[in-house]
Amino acid sequence: MIEYVLMIITVLGAIIALMQRDLLKAAILTGIPGISIAFLYQFLLAPDVALTQAIVGSAIVPVFFALAVLKTRRTEEEAD
Amino acid sequence: MSLYDIILKRIREIQEKAEEEEPITNVTASAMLTAELTLIASLLIAVVMIRLIHPILMIIMIIAIFIIAIMAMPIMPKLRKEQNDSFNNMIFYVVIALGIIIALFYWGNLNV
Amino acid sequence: MIIDSQLMSFFTAGSLIVIGIFAALFLDNLIKKIIGLAFLADGVNLFIITMGYKAGGIVYILLPNMTISNFAQNASYPLPFALVLTNIVIGASTLAVMLGLIIVLNKKHGSISASKILGDKGEKIE
Amino acid sequence: MDILIPLMVIIPIASALFLNLLHKNDSTIKIIAIITALILPVIALITPYGSHYFGGYAPLAQNSTIAQGLPALITGTQLFQFHPAITYVFGSAQQLMIFILVLISFFAIYTSINETKKPSGVYAFLMFMGTASVSAILLSDDIFNLFVFFEIAAMAQVGIIVASGIKDNYETALKYILLGNIAGPLLLLGIALLLGITGNVNITDIIFSIKNGLVDPYSPAILMALGLLTFGWLYASGLPPFHTIKSAVYSKALPHGAALLQAFSVFSMVAIGVIILRMFAYIPFTSTAIIGISLLAMVLGITMAIVQTDFKRIIGFLAVGELGYIGIGLGLGTAFGITAGLFQAVNEAIITAFLFIGFGTVLYKTRTSDTRKLGGMMFVNPKLALLVLLSGLAMAGIPPLNAFQSKLMLIQASIQSGLPELGIIMILLSIVTFMTFMKAFYTIYMRPKPAELEILENKIPKSTIISLVIFLIICIILGLFPQIATNSLQTLATGLV
Numbered sequence: 001m002i003e004y005v006l007m008i009i010t011v012l013g014a015i016i017a018l019m020q021r022d023l024l025k026a027a028i029l030t031g032i033p034g035i036s037i038a039f040l041y042q043f044l045l046a047p048d049v050a051l052t053q054a055i056v057g058s059a060i061v062p063v064f065f066a067l068a069v070l071k072t073r074r075t076e077e078e079a080d
Numbered sequence: 081m082s083l084y085d086i087i088l089k090r091i092r093e094i095q096e097k098a099e100e101e102e103p104i105t106n107v108t109a110s111a112m113l114t115a116e117l118t119l120i121a122s123l124l125i126a127v128v129m130i131r132l133i134h135p136i137l138m139i140i141m142i143i144a145i146f147i148i149a150i151m152a153m154p155i156m157p158k159l160r161k162e163q164n165d166s167f168n169n170m171i172f173y174v175v176i177a178l179g180i181i182i183a184l185f186y187w188g189n190l191n192v
Numbered sequence: 193m194i195i196d197s198q199l200m201s202f203f204t205a206g207s208l209i210v211i212g213i214f215a216a217l218f219l220d221n222l223i224k225k226i227i228g229l230a231f232l233a234d235g236v237n238l239f240i241i242t243m244g245y246k247a248g249g250i251v252y253i254l255l256p257n258m259t260i261s262n263f264a265q266n267a268s269y270p271l272p273f274a275l276v277l278t279n280i281v282i283g284a285s286t287l288a289v290m291l292g293l294i295i296v297l298n299k300k301h302g303s304i305s306a307s308k309i310l311g312d313k314g315e316k317i318e
Numbered sequence: 319m320d321i322l323i324p325l326m327v328i329i330p331i332a333s334a335l336f337l338n339l340l341h342k343n344d345s346t347i348k349i350i351a352i353i354t355a356l357i358l359p360v361i362a363l364i365t366p367y368g369s370h371y372f373g374g375y376a377p378l379a380q381n382s383t384i385a386q387g388l389p390a391l392i393t394g395t396q397l398f399q400f401h402p403a404i405t406y407v408f409g410s411a412q413q414l415m416i417f418i419l420v421l422i423s424f425f426a427i428y429t430s431i432n433e434t435k436k437p438s439g440v441y442a443f444l445m446f447m448g449t450a451s452v453s454a455i456l457l458s459d460d461i462f463n464l465f466v467f468f469e470i471a472a473m474a475q476v477g478i479i480v481a482s483g484i485k486d487n488y489e490t491a492l493k494y495i496l497l498g499n500i501a502g503p504l505l506l507l508g509i510a511l512l513l514g515i516t517g518n519v520n521i522t523d524i525i526f527s528i529k530n531g532l533v534d535p536y537s538p539a540i541l542m543a544l545g546l547l548t549f550g551w552l553y554a555s556g557l558p559p560f561h562t563i564k565s566a567v568y569s570k571a572l573p574h575g576a577a578l579l580q581a582f583s584v585f586s587m588v589a590i591g592v593i594i595l596r597m598f599a600y601i602p603f604t605s606t607a608i609i610g611i612s613l614l615a616m617v618l619g620i621t622m623a624i625v626q627t628d629f630k631r632i633i634g635f636l637a638v639g640e641l642g643y644i645g646i647g648l649g650l651g652t653a654f655g656i657t658a659g660l661f662q663a664v665n666e667a668i669i670t671a672f673l674f675i676g677f678g679t680v681l682y683k684t685r686t687s688d689t690r691k692l693g694g695m696m697f698v699n700p701k702l703a704l705l706v707l708l709s710g711l712a713m714a715g716i717p718p719l720n721a722f723q724s725k726l727m728l729i730q731a732s733i734q735s736g737l738p739e740l741g742i743i744m745i746l747l748s749i750v751t752f753m754t755f756m757k758a759f760y761t762i763y764m765r766p767k768p769a770e771l772e773i774l775e776n777k778i779p780k781s782t783i784i785s786l787v788i789f790l791i792i793c794i795i796l797g798l799f800p801q802i803a804t805n806s807l808q809t810l811a812t813g814l815v
Contacts (some may be wrong), residue, residue: 014208017227050279073298178549
């Protein structure tokens with residue numbers, strides 16, 4: 001049962017991350033699909049990939065995005 | 081006014097409308113004209129290959145494409161504007177191409 | 193279970209891929225585009241992992257008290273998992289390069305909007 | 319098991335990593351880069367043909383020592399045939415193509431070291447990394463290994479653009495890598511589908527599974543995989559819809575970088591195209607699609623080249639247009655057509671490198687690439703102008719030079735396969751290519767010099783002239799004795815049919 005919840009969290013998390021106006025929030029929220037995919041890998045019988053994904057997907061990638069946001073700009077500008 | 085003059089005039093008009101800062105010289109206009117003629121000629125020759133599917137379809141297609149090409153004559157300025165360096169434009173065509181390729185390979189092989 | 197969990201997992205991977213392509217195509221902000229591309233890569237990874245999954249199977253590690261034939265019949269297929277490990281690393285490194293380029297471009301243009309900084313430069317050459 | 323085969327990939331990677339460490343030490347970088355670049359063609363020539371198995375062993379069917387005494391559970395099944403290793407295959411066609419690739423890479427590095435004021439270890443690192451990965455793409459018989467090197471090659475290309483320092487190069491680099499991040503995962507998805515169906519990533523084994531009825535050859539997933547692989551192929555080679563970004567990439571790299579980048583595209587196109595043909599030649603639509611895409615590339619590339627005003631962009635679009643000729647050769651599907659296509663690939667890699675480095679001297683003397691601002695370069699250096707003119711003649715296919723032979727073969731092949739229309743289009747577009755080249759040549763070299771054009775006093779390095787002369791010599795040799803190349807390529811081509 002728990003894997004269905006994880007799948008829903010993955011998809012919703014991805015959509016919510018892309019809907020944020022504040023880019024820093026979006027950057028941090030990318031961690032949610034990342035970590036839920038890592039748990040999903042555990043359920044799909046791939047524990048070693050799950051470990052890597054847990055580090056990369058939930059820590060490294062959001063930190064990369066957050067650093068890029070801090071170095072550039074915080075809010076999304078209006079497209080013209 | 082001969083057909084050649086009409087084409088040349090239309091090309092110059094479109095180039096002026098494009099508000100480009102480059103001066104419209106004979107070189108650019110003639111380059112545009114060469115490209116135009118190359119495009120139409122290769123298109124027409126390529127359409128001849130439809131004969132492998134059906135000869136009559138080929139004749140109809142050639143006549144249709146010839147008429148369409150004459151009607152929409154300066155194709156090249158439009159085509160050039162489509163193939164610009166804008167990223168959004170590029171990615172649009174990339175995704176369209178992806179869709180076309182998948183559809184052709186997937187659907188075309190199963191149903192034709 | 194009503195729906196097979198492997199099938200659902202394929203659907204999840206598919207929706208991540210679609211979300212990724214959608215974001216890369218329609219969102220103007222470059223950081224968001226790249227977040228979308230990261231989801232696209234995640235979706236493909238999930239797809240591959242799901243392919244190696246075996247319903248009711250065991251992890252592909254041969255433990256001491258396991259017989260070979262039992263292992264061979266029940267273990268999930270480990271080759272896709274090895275591919276995914278490589279791809280996760282490749283994805284993270286390309287991500288870093290893209291974000292670095294964006295930081296440089298933001299310094300130059302003061303903007304991270306794709307239509308502004310990656311637009312058509314035309315023929316104006318210095 | 320030949321120990322020299324992996325060296326073709328390992329030496330450039332090791333040398334690249336080492337050069338990256340030497341940051342400021344100019345003369346050491348020069349010496350190491352040139353020595354490595356000189357070793358590579360030698361290795362390509364002396365290595366005997368064969369296969370190398372990374373991290374594994376030869377298939378049990380060819381491996382009597384391991385196969386002895388195995389139970390019938392294994393020997394009775396297809397497991398006996400499969401390749402339990404990352405296989406690198408080195409044949410005569412791979413030898414010729416890798417030789418040409420590393421030769422171009424040698425001249426690119428040689429000219430770059432002499433033309434730039436400070437030789438940079440990082441730039442040489444990128445060039446070697448790209449060379450190594452494209453060599454691996456040519457050698458590899460393992461489709462996932464190919465994907466990994468496909469990504470590394472894309473990153474190296476991005477690096478070469480970023481390192482060029484030309485205006486707006488960062489934008490182009492970002493566009494290229496963003497598009498690569500759409501094409502790359504989708505290519506991987508195609509590979510994943512093949513893996514899911516056949517349980518294998520080795521190309522020979524996938525073909526074995528398809529040919530021997532282990533899997534349904536027309537199953538929807540295989541067709542999907544074919545589509546996705548084709549999409550990745552388009553990105554790697556710069557065929558439409560990627561032709562705009564690819565020509566922009568060429569125009570934003572330095573001339574020697576662009577010479578190398580186009581060689582990467584040409585050889586990646588050949589390698590992945592051959593793989594697609596090997597696996598999916600039984601689907602009739604494959605060759606139709608390849609011919610269609612190639613025609614589109616030829617027409618769009620060459621017509622776009624005519625209307626450009628930046629000469630680097632002109633050559634970039636011409637290079638994309640010329641890729642179409644290779645594609646038509648591959649798409650014809652006959653042994654003669656494929657040989658012609660592969661021969662055209664070899665010729666095009668040399669000629670386009672020749673053109674880029676040749677026109678690069680104009681950039682070196684004037685610091686501009688806008689044809690509207692150039693003129694009168696003929697009087698600055700008439701001999702160099704002659705060399706550039708010869709490169710253009712070679713590209714258009716004028717008789718004593720090499721592209722004539724391959725284009726003639728392509729036209730003959732298209733007539734033999736019952737599609738003379740392709741031959742007519744190829745002749746027509748060759749003429750237009752020549753016209754485009756002459757237009758650029760006229761505006762740069764022959765018309766009177768514009769008053770505001772400054773010609774810098776710096777002398778063109780000897781190394782550039784030497785590279786151009788050697789490219790010309792190769793063109794003439796291949797033009798007079800095409801059988802040198804075609805004999806090597808024929809084995810691969812006949813194996814595909």
